[in-house]
Amino acid sequence: MGRQPSAKPTSFDIAYLAGVSQPTVSRALRGSKSVSAATRANIQRIAQELNYTVDKNASSLRSQRTHTLALLFFEDPNPDESMINPFFLSMLGSITRECARRGYDLLISFQQMHNDWHVTYQDSHRSDGIILLGYGDYQLYLTKLEHLVEMGTKFVRWGSVSEDGIGLTVGSDNVGAGEQAGAHLVEIGRRRIAFLGDASDHAPEFQDRYNGLCRAMRAAGLEPDPALQRDAVSSEDSGYAAARSLIESGQTFDAVFAASDLIAIGAMRALTEAGLRLPHDVAVIGFDDIPAASLTTPTLTTLMQDMKGAGSLLVDALLARIDDRPVEQRILPARLIRRQSTAV
Amino acid sequence: MGRQPSAKPTSFDIAYLAGVSQPTVSRALRGSKSVSAATRANIQRIAQELNYTVDKNASSLRSQRTHTLALLFFEDPNPDESMINPFFLSMLGSITRECARRGYDLLISFQQMHNDWHVTYQDSHRSDGIILLGYGDYQLYLTKLEHLVEMGTKFVRWGSVSEDGIGLTVGSDNVGAGEQAGAHLVEIGRRRIAFLGDASDHAPEFQDRYNGLCRAMRAAGLEPDPALQRDAVSSEDSGYAAARSLIESGQTFDAVFAASDLIAIGAMRALTEAGLRLPHDVAVIGFDDIPAASLTTPTLTTLMQDMKGAGSLLVDALLARIDDRPVEQRILPARLIRRQSTAV
DNA sequence: ATATTATGCGTATACGTATACCCTATGGCG
DNA sequence: CGCCATAGGGTATACGTATACGCATAATAT
Structure with missing residues (x-):
C-alpha cells in the first residue's frame, strides 16, 4: 500500500516483486524460451496485477522496431477539404482491423504530396512502413515513389498491379472486372458502350478497366469505338461533364461503363437531365460499390472490390516487405453487383 | 564521402559537425532561447543537409510526451464489420488535419468496448490523450468512461454537452438544431410531427434533438404528441422499422424528424412503400448531412453539423485538457440544409 | 573597481527496455 | 569420473534524446 498509484510500474518493479532481474521480465513477457514456465507464469501474474504495460517508446528505441504502420492518403488538395474518396475510407476499416489483429498500431495522415514521407515516418522511427492510398497527379506521384525506393523506405501501395511497377503494388483485378462489366x-444486348474515365497511362487502374471492357467486347465480336471514351477523374462533377460531352x-x-461510382453518379445526373431513360435508353455500370450506389435512382449496378481483402492484403504485403519475406498474393477479384441501372 | 548513407544521423553527428555538444543540438532544434542565433542557424543548416530527424521514440521516452493523439471509434460490433458511421468518418478528415497543424501524430483504432484503452494507449505511452467517437451500449459506455476518469486518462468525447457529463464532452447544439428542424x-405548415430516434437518456444526443423539436412546437402553440415518437438507432433498417411501426x-x-440521415433514409423507404408522397403527404428532415442525403429521392432536408469545426474543436479541447488549460468552446451550431423532402 | 546577473554552452545523467555475453548448476554420455 | 551440452537467468550496456546543473565569460550595476 505504500506504492504511488499514479506512478506507472516498470519492468524493474515487476522484477523486484518476482525476485528476478529486469531482463528476465523482458524475456518472459516477450516469450523467450530461455525462461522457465514457472517463472514466466509468475511474472505474467504480477504484471497483470500491477496493470503493467511495456513502454512503447523505450521498447521501440531499443529494438528499433515500432510495430506501427503509417497510412497515407494523398490526394490533390481538394477545394472541399473534408471530402475524401469514399472508397478509400471504406478500406480504412479493414486496414485498422488487420493491423490490430497483427498487433500493429496505425498512424494516419493526409498528405498534400510532400517530399518527406520517409523522413517524417520511417527515418524518425514513427513507423516501420507506409501504406499509400490515393489518386492524384500521377507523374508527380511516380517521382515521389522512385524517391521512396531510393531511400529504402518500406511501403506498399494500392493501384494497378503490373510487374514493372515502382515498389510493391497490390490491387483489384481491374482488367478482369472490366471484362465482367463488358x-x-x-449480355443484356448493348452494342455501343461508352467508357467514362481516363484511359491514358496517367491512370493505370482506369486504363486496365477500359482494356477489360474492350477485351469483353471483342470477345463478343464487337469493336470498341474510341469516340465513346471520355476522360474523367473520380468525382461527380467530372462524371457529369464527361457525360455531357458525350x-x-x-x-x-x-x-455507359463509368470507371468509378462517383463518375457514374454524375453521369446519371447528366443523362437523366438530357431526357434519357435509365436503363431503358442507356444502361449504366459503376465501379467501387460505395454506399451511395444503392441509393441512386435507379440504383447503380457496379463492381464491388473486395475491401476487406484489400485491407488485409495491404497489411500482409507490407509486413512481408518489412521482414524481407516474399509477397504471395497481390491481386484481388472484383464482383459484379446487379442493380436497376442495368436491369432491362 | 566516407559516411554510410544508410546510417541515420543522430544528434551527436550534428553536434560533431557543428563543433558543439549534443545537448546544444537538442536545444537549438527545440527552440530553446539559451542558444545563440548564430549557433542555432548553423545547427539547423547542418541538420537540413544530413536529412536529420529527431528520433521520435528517444524523444518521447525522455520527455514523456509523445505528441501523438489516439482516435478511438467504438461502436457495437457490427454484423457488417466494414460499416462505419459515415458521420464519424467525415469527422476524420478534419481531425487529422487539425492534428497535423498542431504537430501531432494521430493513432487510430476501432474498439469493441474493451476495458483497457488507457492501458493500451496512455499507460504504454503511445499517446498523450484519446479522442472518443461513437455510439453503442450507453450504460456500458458510461462505466468505461468513469473508469477512464479514475485512471486520470486524458480524453475528450463527442456527444451531448451537459455540465454533469463524465469527462470532457464537446458536440453540436443538438437542442438548437432540433428547434431549427421543428x-x-x-413554417411549412406541418402540425403533427413525428420523431424517429431514441428519446431516452440512453441516447442523450437524440434526446436533445427531440427536446429541441418539442420546444419549437410549443413556441408555435402546438403540443407534441408522444404517440408520434418512435425509438430508433442510427441505421437504415432501424429507421425503416420505426416508420413502419408509425x-x-x-x-x-x-x-417526420429523423434523428439521423440513416434513420431518415430508411423511413423514406417505408413511407414511399406505404404509398405516401414525399414531401406532399409527409415532409422529412434528417440529421448529419451525409453524402447520401443529396442522392435520395426526394433529396433530403437535413441539419448539417459543422464537421470541420468539430475536428478542430475536439483536438483543441483535448490539447487543453492535456496541458491542464481551461477549455473555451464546447458547442458548435448546426445549419439547416433545405432540400426537396421539405419543399412544398 | 567589485559585486551581480544574464548569456551560452558543456557535463552528467535519466527515460525504460532489449540484447550480447557470461556464469552456474544439472544431466547425459562415454 | 571427467567432459560437454543445455537450461535458466544474471550483468552490463546500448538505443537517442532532453534536462538539471554547473561553469565560464561578458554585461551590467553599485
Whole structure:
C-alpha cells in the first residue's frame, strides 16, 4: 500500500516483486524460451496485477522496431477539404482491423504530396512502413515513389498491379472486372458502350478497366469505338461533364461503363437531365460499390472490390516487405453487383 | 564521402559537425532561447543537409510526451464489420488535419468496448490523450468512461454537452438544431410531427434533438404528441422499422424528424412503400448531412453539423485538457440544409 | 573597481527496455 | 569420473534524446 498509484510500474518493479532481474521480465513477457514456465507464469501474474504495460517508446528505441504502420492518403488538395474518396475510407476499416489483429498500431495522415514521407515516418522511427492510398497527379506521384525506393523506405501501395511497377503494388483485378462489366452489358444486348474515365497511362487502374471492357467486347465480336471514351477523374462533377460531352457529341450509345461510382453518379445526373431513360435508353455500370450506389435512382449496378481483402492484403504485403519475406498474393477479384441501372 | 548513407544521423553527428555538444543540438532544434542565433542557424543548416530527424521514440521516452493523439471509434460490433458511421468518418478528415497543424501524430483504432484503452494507449505511452467517437451500449459506455476518469486518462468525447457529463464532452447544439428542424416544419405548415430516434437518456444526443423539436412546437402553440415518437438507432433498417411501426399504428402525421440521415433514409423507404408522397403527404428532415442525403429521392432536408469545426474543436479541447488549460468552446451550431423532402 | 546577473554552452545523467555475453548448476554420455 | 551440452537467468550496456546543473565569460550595476 505504500506504492504511488499514479506512478506507472516498470519492468524493474515487476522484477523486484518476482525476485528476478529486469531482463528476465523482458524475456518472459516477450516469450523467450530461455525462461522457465514457472517463472514466466509468475511474472505474467504480477504484471497483470500491477496493470503493467511495456513502454512503447523505450521498447521501440531499443529494438528499433515500432510495430506501427503509417497510412497515407494523398490526394490533390481538394477545394472541399473534408471530402475524401469514399472508397478509400471504406478500406480504412479493414486496414485498422488487420493491423490490430497483427498487433500493429496505425498512424494516419493526409498528405498534400510532400517530399518527406520517409523522413517524417520511417527515418524518425514513427513507423516501420507506409501504406499509400490515393489518386492524384500521377507523374508527380511516380517521382515521389522512385524517391521512396531510393531511400529504402518500406511501403506498399494500392493501384494497378503490373510487374514493372515502382515498389510493391497490390490491387483489384481491374482488367478482369472490366471484362465482367463488358460481358454483362453485352449480355443484356448493348452494342455501343461508352467508357467514362481516363484511359491514358496517367491512370493505370482506369486504363486496365477500359482494356477489360474492350477485351469483353471483342470477345463478343464487337469493336470498341474510341469516340465513346471520355476522360474523367473520380468525382461527380467530372462524371457529369464527361457525360455531357458525350451527349453533345451526338454519338449514339446504349450503355455507359463509368470507371468509378462517383463518375457514374454524375453521369446519371447528366443523362437523366438530357431526357434519357435509365436503363431503358442507356444502361449504366459503376465501379467501387460505395454506399451511395444503392441509393441512386435507379440504383447503380457496379463492381464491388473486395475491401476487406484489400485491407488485409495491404497489411500482409507490407509486413512481408518489412521482414524481407516474399509477397504471395497481390491481386484481388472484383464482383459484379446487379442493380436497376442495368436491369432491362 | 566516407559516411554510410544508410546510417541515420543522430544528434551527436550534428553536434560533431557543428563543433558543439549534443545537448546544444537538442536545444537549438527545440527552440530553446539559451542558444545563440548564430549557433542555432548553423545547427539547423547542418541538420537540413544530413536529412536529420529527431528520433521520435528517444524523444518521447525522455520527455514523456509523445505528441501523438489516439482516435478511438467504438461502436457495437457490427454484423457488417466494414460499416462505419459515415458521420464519424467525415469527422476524420478534419481531425487529422487539425492534428497535423498542431504537430501531432494521430493513432487510430476501432474498439469493441474493451476495458483497457488507457492501458493500451496512455499507460504504454503511445499517446498523450484519446479522442472518443461513437455510439453503442450507453450504460456500458458510461462505466468505461468513469473508469477512464479514475485512471486520470486524458480524453475528450463527442456527444451531448451537459455540465454533469463524465469527462470532457464537446458536440453540436443538438437542442438548437432540433428547434431549427421543428421551426422549419411548422413554417411549412406541418402540425403533427413525428420523431424517429431514441428519446431516452440512453441516447442523450437524440434526446436533445427531440427536446429541441418539442420546444419549437410549443413556441408555435402546438403540443407534441408522444404517440408520434418512435425509438430508433442510427441505421437504415432501424429507421425503416420505426416508420413502419408509425404507419401501422394508424396515427396521422404530416412530417417526420429523423434523428439521423440513416434513420431518415430508411423511413423514406417505408413511407414511399406505404404509398405516401414525399414531401406532399409527409415532409422529412434528417440529421448529419451525409453524402447520401443529396442522392435520395426526394433529396433530403437535413441539419448539417459543422464537421470541420468539430475536428478542430475536439483536438483543441483535448490539447487543453492535456496541458491542464481551461477549455473555451464546447458547442458548435448546426445549419439547416433545405432540400426537396421539405419543399412544398 | 567589485559585486551581480544574464548569456551560452558543456557535463552528467535519466527515460525504460532489449540484447550480447557470461556464469552456474544439472544431466547425459562415454 | 571427467567432459560437454543445455537450461535458466544474471550483468552490463546500448538505443537517442532532453534536462538539471554547473561553469565560464561578458554585461551590467553599485
